[in-house]
Amino acid sequence: MHQYGEKGSPDIEVDARSGTAVVRPHGEMDISRAQAFRQALFEALAGEPRLSDVVVDLQYLSFCDSSGLNVLLDARTAVAATGQRLFLAAPREQFLRLLEHTGTQHLFTIEPAPPF
Template identity: 50%
Template sequence: MGTDAAATDRPRTGSASGQKVVRVSGEMDFEHVRALTASLTAAVEQAPAGADIVVDLRYSSFCDSSGLNALLAARRRALRQGHRLVLAAPSHQMIRLLERTHTDILFIYVPALTD
């Protein structure tokens, strides 16, 4: 995971006005969940008060239950600290996973971010 299509890179965090962005590429699965969790945790901890935590998924190719659990934990952490966790450009597979697990109503979806 990272800023390119390589699944072995770490997710990258950045800031935009009123939000903290975590850019994910590659797979959000058991093999990569530690890096994803670390990046999401850092984003929540570093976000300005009231800022959205935006998970940019446009380059993410797959999400399994490990990735979903990392997103759910990050959402809980964000809410406790006064933030919203927003999913940007989730794939069809990601939306289907959320629908099948009945967690789709827990997330806010937005189109792809502009660079």
Template identity: 50%
Template sequence: MVRLTGEMDISRVDEVRALLLEAVTRVGGPADIVVDLSGLTFCDSAGLNLLLRARLQAVESGHSLRLAAPSAQMLRLLEITGSLPLFPIDTVQPGFGDP
């Protein structure tokens, strides 16, 4: 699981890129990589582009990239860009609300 907090914009994408790419390309790692967005307060097009690239890397590495607990702003960004169908979405924060 990768937890993102604060804002994911052009000023942070390099920092987050290394973290995400390491997670999605890890040999022998889990099949599903979950990106916990519950602490993310803002995401712009640079952040979305990073998630899309990480998704492609995950697929190429035999993994899937899931988004957990995205905010209304994040869901809207995914929706208006046509990216929403590309990501499995978990609406609750990982570890909470599980039976």
């Protein structure tokens, strides 16, 4: 498992098993944390060996603004070019409202829970 953020208090965890990576952001996702989120997510997408699925586990994300959504939209574009699949899992109500208000809910496959 890789952790991004301060020692002892990871902002983002990445866990890869059996061809799938799960990226778990914690807390609030705003412009001050979007670059670390981008780094973690795109490193998971580019990892060797290439993973077929990347799941963003949103259950620990208490808030997300447009900067976090833009990272996810960029990742969606990247996976379309590689044949990988990107899923969102266990989003909270605030994140679902963000998708609804921005008209992007149809762009993502949303699962009720992460695979692990």
